[in-house]
Amino acid sequence: MKIVLFTHPSFLGHQSMPRYANMLLNGMKERGHEVVVWTPKARFYKIPSIPSFKKWLGYIDQYFVFPLEVKLKLRNSSKDTLFVFADQALGPWVPLVKNRKHVVHCHDFLALKSALGMVPENPASFTGKLYQSYIQRGFSSGKNFISISKKTRHDLHKLHLGEIANSAVCYNGLSRPFFSLPRQSSRDLLETKLNIFLSQGYIMHIGGNQYYKNRQGVLEIYETWRSVYNTKIPLILIGEKPTEELNLLYKKSPYKEDIHFVTNLSDEHVNNAYSGAICLLFPSLDEGFGWPIIEAMASGCPVITTNKAPMNEVGGMAAFYIDKKPTNAEHWQQWKEDGAKTIEKVLKLNRFQHTETIERSFNQSQKFTAEYSLNAIEIIYKEINQVV
Incomplete structure (x- = not known):
């Protein structure tokens, strides 16, 4: 042909x-x-x-x-x-x-x-x-x-x-291969690469500054989780440099010392980032597909994403879901608290539950080779x- x-x-x-x-x-x-x-x-x-x-x-x-x-x-x-x-x-x-x-x-x-x-x-x-x-x-x-x-x-x-x-x-x-790499060695490698203390784990987001990626929502959920559950775990945002609006929100955050924007990370190190993360926090407002969901699942990383197509098409029964961020500001607080609860739920998975989540995630990712x-x-x- x-x-x-x-x-x-x-x-x-x-x-x-x-x-x-x-x-x-x-x-x-x-x-x-x-x-x-x-x-x-x-x-x-x-x-x-x-x-x-x-x-x-x-x-x-x-x-x-x-x-x-x-x-x-x-x-x-x-x-x-x-x-x-x-x-x-x-x-x-x-x-x-x-x-x-x-x-x-x-x-x-x-x-x-x-x-x-x-x-x-x-x-x-x-x-x-x-x-x-x-x-x-x-x-x-x-x-x-x-x-x-x-x-x-x-x-x-x-x-x-x-x-x-x-x-x-x-x-x-997947346009390039992703593998489930050893969790601790992935954290150690990334810690050395970025000069950030990551050996105890981190929450990860990856994406650009497009409005639908909802990076502002990522910071809001993270801050709510930190304030409610009082757990000191860093947030890594991989992708473009933050916009002025996002940078302002970051500077006002009481947890800014634990929030890190990472740019120009190689494909190899992105794979390590997924494998070492406690979870991928991906509360997009919309997507065409949602590549990071499958990349994370193939890398052995639990995924928290929006319960809206196509994110729930891609995540299937393997992802953890939260509602789309509401357009009405009166409902934002509840949305942030629900997101924080979901992070805590993933963080508190026992060994059996975590292994089961990773297995389901890997099986789901194989539908998208x-x-x-x-x-x-x-x-x-x-x-x-x-x-x-």
Whole structure:
């Protein structure tokens, strides 16, 4: 099977999407398929300019120059070629091949839902609304879709403006391996690496500063747990540097000496961080999938996350759940106390209960291997490619 894979340009500096695209690229090549990547090159983007203007130069490369290149390449593409879009955010390019065999991978529609006023926690700017409308019109010309969760597929059917011919769910597979490493040695290694006292354990969060990651909620639950249960265990937040708002909350915290923001941690050390943690605290407001849930489970780390799809799709019966943070401030205190109780519940697991939790978590993580995901995706590709 001949596959053309459309991907985000490397100059955007994305992290998760290139990993997903590489998983598709390498996975389909390993299965004997001929795969080439079509992606915009930095032409206007590399022109020296101020950062705010650079984004618009990137748009010229993506939405003016690249489509012209694609139209030229299509002249030499055989009719049996399958055109694959690694992300529905590449929607503006979908109309270029809407009458050819194609499939669009869908991850999350959080930005589009924000632009449509469906996410009160994240209002969009005027230009943001225009951009998301442009993307929506683009992917709506597509007919065949693969979503990474039932939640994502539900959103797709709600937001697609046309008719959908095929719509499948193929859960994400881990794009890199995670293992359950020895707990104490993982803590010792991380303690040496970060120069933080971690040998007695720590609570962990991993993620960026996107509103839906709810890093502020992580600090609020942690502070409530510390104040109610009077237990001195540090909190490690792995990911981007904190925003000004988050940094202000941190500085006001009476437990700031035990709160640590960690950036630029290698994949190997992230695996150690999961394995050494008492739990992963992951109270996201929303996700497309929720990679950290499976990464933690595969690493032998109990998971506390939000009882909302897709987090509970991914966590299954293995995770510990709390409600989504309410939008009404009057209910925040109860939410924080419930989160604190759940941390304490995990902390108080006896040896048998802890072992049982880890076993359930590992078994759950095996449903989301790269092999399983790629096999399911390949089946869909073949079905679409066989349609006359």
